[in-house]
Amino acid sequence: MxxxxxxxxxxxxxxxxxxxxxxxxxxxxxxxxxxxxxxxxxxxxxxxxxxxxxxxxxxxxxxxxxxxxxxxxxxxxHPRLIKVAQEQLQRFTHMAGTDFYNEPMVRAAEKLVSLMPGGKDWQVFFTNSGTEAVEASIKLARYATGRQNIIAFYGAFHGRSYGSLSLTASKPRQRRGFFPLLPGVSHTYYPNCYRCPINLQFPSCEIACLDLIERTLFKTTTPPEEVAAIIIEPIQGEGGYVVPPPGALARLRSICDRYGILLIVDEVQSGIGRTGKMWAFEHEGIVPDIVASAKGLGGGLPLGAMIARTELARQWQPGSHGNTYGGNGLTCAVAYELLCMVEExxxxxxxxxxxxxxxxxxxxxxxxxxxxxxxxxxxxxxxxxxxxxxxxxxxxxxxxxxxxxxxxxxxxxxxxxxxxxxxxxxxxxxxxxxxxxxxxxxxxxxxxx
Missing domain, CATH: 3.90.1150.10 (Aspartate Aminotransferase, domain 1)
Structure with missing residues (x-):
């Protein structure tokens, strides 16, 4: 060696x-x-x-x-993360955060909330991965709105567990052999100006691909009053590292606001400072309702998080959702230090x-x-x-x-x-x-x- x-x-x-x-x-x-x-x-x-x-x-x-x-x-x-991990390993590694309390879990959640728009009025549900963060986001959106349908985008990758796989539309092999998937999911075109899905070019099209949500989906197969959420990657990851044109996320935010639909932003790959801001959606000046995070969050350890507006998260009754390892003391201690490093x-x-x-x-x-x-x-x-x-x-x-x-x-x-x-x-x-x-x-x- x-x-x-x-x-x-x-x-x-x-x-x-x-x-x-x-x-x-x-x-x-x-x-x-x-x-x-x-x-x-x-x-x-x-x-x-x-x-x-x-x-x-x-x-x-x-x-x-x-x-x-x-x-x-x-x-x-990284030596800072190794030091924190070693210190935490000598204290405790796990104590089931859905059943008991631990300081590393609270501290990491406080840090995450401080890095969200406004720095308050958000709550965190820790998971083990990105796909679990997306699953939690789907469940909360349905629970809080009383609606069932979800709209996602062609080219999207949100994970491979059944709910997130139902939203994923990146490659056929990821879905082949697993049908039927989650009902109530529709897909539409992601705003990709290099390969415009409706053969127009920005800015002349004025992001017309997003208009198809109202002009096509809402008038044919998906009544807007039954849509719980629209989920989007602010930069499409597995779909080709596609950056949407300026104004696309704002257009989507306005559609959601018009019909009382929640906006879920999947920041699993693009978040935690990767784009030069803590969250990629910040480049567009919008505020989502729910954010799914993972990958960079754990500094190399398995950790994800669903971060939702407090008024939504508090609608969950205790036991509505949970997991065994979410809020693990070791991963949360490392995540806190990592978030400090990203911010610094x-x-x-x-x-x-x-x-x-x-x-x-x-x-x-x-x-x-x-x-x-x-x-x-x-x-x-x-x-x-x-x-x-x-x-x-x-x-x-x-x-x-x-x-x-x-x-x-x-x-x-x-x-x-x-x-x-x-x-x-x-x-x-x-x-x-x-x-x-x-x-x-x-x-x-x-x-x-």
Missing amino acids: TAHTDTARMPAEYMPEPVPGPRAQALVARDREVIAPLGRVYPLAIDHAQGCEVWDVDGNRFLDMNAGIAVLAAGHC ELMANAATVGAYLLEQLQALQQRFPQIGAVRGRGLMIGVEFVDDQGNPAGALADAVMEESFRKGLLVLTCGASTIRFCPPLTVTMAQVDEAVARFALAIEACVAG
């Missing part, structure tokens, strides 16, 4: 050994025997990590632009370094006509690959992702043909330079000849 301090920063074209190495191959074989199919995309077998760097079991070093799919907001093994410095770094990363990737777009679009906010950036006709080039995106791995860079695809960059919020400009250099080498290898 190569020690962190002994590993010199490698030139962008260099990897010491072919990947996967023999130890990684052996671990993959063992995994195949005992782990149910999960859909791994390339054979990274991690041994240890620090900050934005990962070493595999064969000693190969990688630059991490995944952060465990936007989970490791403070990077791998990490979301500002995401804004500054994210703008630099966006600029460098846009420069690559000038070099490679196969890059059709580069978009994002903060450290949530997507690079969409296209063919000669401008259609999604999924096979090329997959090839670039796999070649990046061989070049020592960890990235993942999303949408039809987009590669996402969602590194730890601690990433530096020097690491961005290295990542973009490796990414360029991967693209060159895939488009050569």
